[in-house]
Amino acid sequence: MASIPFIPEYTVEIYLNERHTVASWLLTKDHKRIAVLFMISITILFAIGGSAAVIMRLQLLTPHSTLVEAETYNKLFTLHGVVMVFFFLVPSIPATLGNFLVPLMIGARDLAFPRLNLASWYLYISGSTLALTSLILGGVDTGWTFYTPYSSTFSNTHVILAITGVFIVGFSSIFTGLNFIVTIHKMRCPGMTWFRLPLFIWSMYATSIIFVLATPVLAITLALVALERILGVGIFDPALGGDPILFQHLFWFYSHPAVYIMILPGMGVISELITCYSRKSPFGYVFIAMSSLAIAVLGFLVWAHHMFVAGISIYGGLVFSMLSFLVAIPSAIKVFNWTSTLYKGSIQLDTPMLYALGFIGLFTIGGLTGLFLATLGVDMHVHDTYFVIAHFHYIMVGGAVMAYMGGLHFWWPKITGKLYPEVWGRVAAAILFLGFNLTFFPQFILGYLGMPRRYYAYAPEFQVYNVMSSCGASILAIGYLLPFAYLLWSLKYGKPAGNNPFKAAGLEWTTASPPPKHNFLKTPIAGEPYAYHEMDFSDV
C-alpha cells in the first residue's frame, strides 16, 4: 500500500497504519476508519450529482438548447436531487465528521455500537449502488420528490430501483442516529456533563433525534409507492381510489425535518469554527444548544408549508404558515449568537473561518428568503419557481456544504495528520463564495419573474439570469475542484500537523494527529468547554 501515491507515511502507530490490508478497512469497526470510508464514498457521489448539475446549467444557457432532450433533462435533475439529498447532504457531516469526532469530542474510545456503525456504511453502499444502477439502466424521471401519481402509475422509468436505494440508505441514517444518541448518553468521559458538551455534539444529538424519528416515515412512504406501482394497490392514485395529496403529507413529514438533518450538523461545525478563530467561548452557549433542540422539535410541525397551493384547506395553510415562522426564531438566535461571539475576540481569517463567515452570510440570506416562502400570500406566487430553488440552495449549499467544507479543512489535520496549504485554502474559499452567489442569487429574480422549476426550455426573457447562473456554476466548479486537488496533495506533501495546529479547545485536539487506534492513550477528563480564556498561546 505504501507505494500508492497520496498515502502518507506515519512514524508512530495511529488508526491509519495500525493495519494495512484491504480487509482491515472493509471490516473495520473503528469509527475513524468508517468516517474515512464514508468520506471517500460521499465524495464520489457528490461528483456524480455535481456532474448532472453541470450538464443542466449548460443546457439552460440558452432558452431552447438542444444539448439534451426533455426526457434526459428530467432524469438529470432527478439524479442531481436524489444523489445530493439522500446520498450526499444527509450523510455528509454526520457520517464523516460526526463519525470521526463524536467519540473524540466526548472522550470515548469509539461509538457505542461499532458493528452497527460498519453496517451503516454497508447500507449506504448498497443503497447508493442500487440508485446508481437505476442511472446506468436509463435513469429515473420523477424528481427527487417522487410525487404521486406520476411516480406510482405514470412514469415508465426505473422508479422502483431508485426508491429501494433511498429506502435502504434511510436505514444507514437510522443506525448512525441510534449510535450517536446512545454514545452521547452513555459514553461521555469523566467531567463531560451535558452542558460541557461541545456545541457540535449538541447539534449531532438533535440531528440524531430527527434521523431516528423521521426516517422511518420516509421508508414507509416509499414502500407504499412501491406497493401501488408493483401491485396496483390504490393508495395515492385517485384512479385506483387513492389520494395523491396523502403522499405529499407523508413525504414532507420526513423531508422537511430532513432539511434540518442537513443544516443542524453544519450549525454545529460553525459553532466550533467561530469560537476557535476568535478565541472566545460561544456567546450564549445554552441558547445555541437549546435552539438546536428547538429546531429538531419544531421541524416536525411545519411539513405542509410545502403544500400551500397543493389543494390543502385554507386553515391548514394558516396553521402551517404560523408554525413555519416559529421555526425561523431558533435559527435567528443562532446567527445572532455567532455574530456576538466575534465581539471582543481575537479574530484570524484562516480558511475554516472564511467558510464559517461565508456560512453565516449565506445562511442568513437563505433563512430570510425562507420567510418569503412561509408567507402565504407570497408563496402563492413563488412556489415551485426558481425562487424556491435559490432559497434551498442557499441553505443546502451555502449553508450545509460550506459548513462541511469548513469542517473538513478544520479537522483535516486531525484526520490525516497533515496541514493543507493555507493560501490555496483561502483562495478556494473565496472562489466558492463568489461562484455560489453568482450561481444562485440570479435565481431569486428568475423565480419572482415566474420561471418554473424543472423546465428544460424556458421563455427568452429569462435568459440573462440563466446565463449569469451558468457562469457562476463554472466558477463554483473550480471552487470545488481546487480543495479536492490540494487536500489530496497535502496527504503526501503536507507538513505534519502536530496535536493542535490551530490552538483549538476541545478534547479531540489533546490527542495525537492522527489519533491512535483507541483515540486517547488514557481516559481524558473534561473541563469547561471552549476555555480559550485559560489557554496558553505563548508557544504559537
Add this chain to the structure above:
Amino acid sequence: MDTGFQLFPRAASQIASQVDDLVLFLIAVSLFFILLIFGAILWFIIRYRRRSPFERPEKIEGSTALELTWTFVPLLITVVMFAWGADIFVKAHHPPDDAMEIFVIGKQWMWKIQHPEGRREINALHVPLGQPVKLTLTSQDVIHDFSIPAFRLKQDVVPGLYTSEWFIPTRIGEYHLFCDQYCGAKHAEMQGIVYVQSPADYQHWLAGDPTAQPPSSAGKKLFAMYGCESCHGQYGPTLAGLYGTPVQVTDEHGVRRTVVADEAYLRESILYPSVKIVVGYPNRMPSFKSTLSEEQVLDLIEFIKSLSGAAVVGPYQGPSLGPATQPTDAEPKINNPPFANYRTNQ
C-alpha cells in the same frame, strides 16, 4: 408579449400589486437584518482582528437581555408577515359571487379550457378586463399546476379533486401561463398564453366559434346518450333541484350521514356511484369511470346544476352561480375602477 429584460414581473391582477407590496416589505426587513449582521461581522473582524499571536481575549458569557431581544423582536416581525400574507391568501380563496366560472382541465401536456358560453380553447385563456373570474381546475392524469406569474397566482391541479383560483384581470395584454408542478416528459411545454381583453373584444372572441355549446347543453346530450333519464327521475333518485341541497347517504363504511350535493359529490356519484348510496335507493348505478373524460363529467355536472333552477344567464354569469343578479348585457367595465365588484365572503 414583452420579452425584454425585467427585474420585476408585470402586475396584471387585483392581487398582484398587493403581493408586490408585501414582498417589498419582506425585502426591506431582509435588507435590514442583512445589513445588521453583515455590518456587525465586518466591523468585528476589522476591529478585533488578531494583532498578536499571543492574544487571549476575555471570556464573555452572554446576555439574557440580548437573547430575549433577538428572540422576541424577530417573533413580532414574523407575526406581521404571517398576518399580512394570510390576509392576501384568504382573500385569494374567496371569489366574489358574481365571478364567472371557467373550467380548466390539465392533462399531459396541455391545458383544456372551457368558457361558460361554450367556447373551448387549448393552452390559451381569454379573460375580460375587470371581471372577476373563478377557475375550477381538475386533472385528467397526474398533478399539474396552473400558474400565471403576472397575476401572482398558482394552484395545483389535482386528479380526483376540484381546486379553484380566482382573479380580476387589471391590465390588457398577453401573459405567460405555466405548468408549475412537474408532470412528466413535456412539463416545460405545458405552457400557454393568458389574453386579457377589453370586455367588447372578449365578447367578440366568444362569438368567434358558432358551433360552441355551453357545458350544460353538452351535458344534456351526454345525459340522453347514456340513458341516464331511464332511471333518474323514475326509480332512481331525482336530480332536479339536487345541486347544493343536503342528501342522506350510506357511505362506504355503511355509516348513514348527510352530505351536500356539491361538485365533488356529483363527480364521485358519476364515477364511483357505489361509494355513497342515497338512502332509500338500491346500489344499482354502473360506474362511468372508464367511459367519461373529466370534461364530460364537468358537462354533466353543469347540466345537473342547471336542473336545480339556476338559469344560464348573461355572458358573465357561469351557469352555476345561482339566480341572476347582474344585468345580462355586457356592460364594458373598462371605465369602472377595477375593484368595483370585488368583495369577499369573509
